[in-house]
Amino acid sequence: MSGARAHPDLVPRTTLIGAGALVAFALAATSIVRLAGIAPAASPVLLREQAHIAPVASRDLRFIDRADGSVVIGNARGGTVTVIAAGQKTGFVRGVMRGLARDRRARGIGDRPPFTLTLWRDGELSLTDTATGRTIELSAFGPTNRATFAALLPAQAPGT
Template sequence: MSRTARSPDLVPRPTLIAAGSLVLFAIAATGMMRIAGIAPAASPVLLRQQAHVAPVKTRVLRFIDRADGAVVIADVEGGTAAVIAPGEQTGFVRGVMRGLARERRAHGIGDGPPFTLTLWRDGELSLTDSATGRAIELTAFGSTNRATFAALLDAKGPAA
């Protein structure tokens, strides 16, 4: 190969131009939204507040890890809503709680404060962390996953 031969471009020039154009478009669109004063999409929590959607059913719960790997879901007013044994097909509950616990650890909060599970008049189901204020809209995860949490609203589980 001679010294005057050029090595091929790693990324083709049209691809770089397209990527740069996309970035510029995103910045311009964001700027136009700000200048026009268009508010970003509201969260489901804010939309419910604005529409005055009332809760139909609420339950305040604590999720407690046992030494054997089970998770006890206890009602704050007394009793146990459920016990999830290790290996049970309730990975969604464990996943949601793992994410909320991670956020609590980041804020230096322990597992003492409860969570509020709420069924709203519009059919939505949410789980709110009383310590961080974070609300998870459970309906967004599909009917099967929603049903797992919805069952906790009335559940009278085994003794812990």
């Protein structure tokens, strides 16, 4: 055999240099943020707490799946708030609740603890899992998706 290689390089050298530079930049940026003591962005929950923003309306809800594919949304104190029929266009509600239910299953938590839906004085709407403490800011998903959850609040809630 001659001095030639048995197989060519699989990754071009410039690509490897670029990848190394990207990793070095990421490490440098992370180090600068940590050393400079730059605080992470505050969560909406923390910001509301610091600004003493009070709730305007709140309701504890349970979401129960039926065998026919429908979802019963009930008041945690008893009674049905609404029923989402199978096939009804409510993908946002189902998607949010599917994610929260997955989190509960991973932690070994059943469906008994309620979720708290809260309308805040600043107009924001949030859904909190009372079992895990996880909060979803529903206003972030646009007015149409927000309205699907706002409709679950008591009728006298202003701004819904």
